[in-house]
Amino acid sequence: MHRAVSELFEAPAFWSSLSGWMVASVLKILVNWGRTRRVDFRCLTSLGGMPSAHSAMVSGLATSVGLSEGFGSTIFVVALVFAVVVMFDASTVRRATGLQAQLLNQIVDEVFKQHRLPIQRLKEILGHTRMEVLVGMLVGITAGVIINLAVDSSATG
Numbered sequence: 001m002h003r004a005v006s007e008l009f010e011a012p013a014f015w016s017s018l019s020g021w022m023v024a025s026v027l028k029i030l031v032n033w034g035r036t037r038r039v040d041f042r043c044l045t046s047l048g049g050m051p052s053a054h055s056a057m058v059s060g061l062a063t064s065v066g067l068s069e070g071f072g073s074t075i076f077v078v079a080l081v082f083a084v085v086v087m088f089d090a091s092t093v094r095r096a097t098g099l100q101a102q103l104l105n106q107i108v109d110e111v112f113k114q115h116r117l118p119i120q121r122l123k124e125i126l127g128h129t130r131m132e133v134l135v136g137m138l139v140g141i142t143a144g145v146i147i148n149l150a151v152d153s154s155a156t157g
Helices: 002-010 012-036 053-069 074-091 093-111 130-156
Strands: none
Touching: 012 053, 012 130, 053 074, 053 130, 074 130
């Protein structure tokens, strides 16, 4: 069991995924700071925003698997399909849900404007625009390439 855990931490795919997520999350904080002039660490766990950390994570994974195992391997195809599903979901299904929440919040605001009832607002930022997904994907690919190059150079050097 101990060996299995240590192998996880030696896997470039693990570090590529984690690095993609971390870089995208830091960029999300910086983009939010540029917009609001406030540091908001909630961006680390928020669903939405520029760039997509989920897209960065799965793109880092797929890139690393492709570089390590070959782009024609079955495991790369699995990682690629997984990445496409995650990114498609983020930019369509979850995005649509966020837009619906925004509309429902507007309706609730209008209906309850006359009444003094507590209003529970829905979370509106659930998904990503295509640009947020694209930038997240580029961050993940970059992380996957850098991590795999670092692993390859340390193995040969």
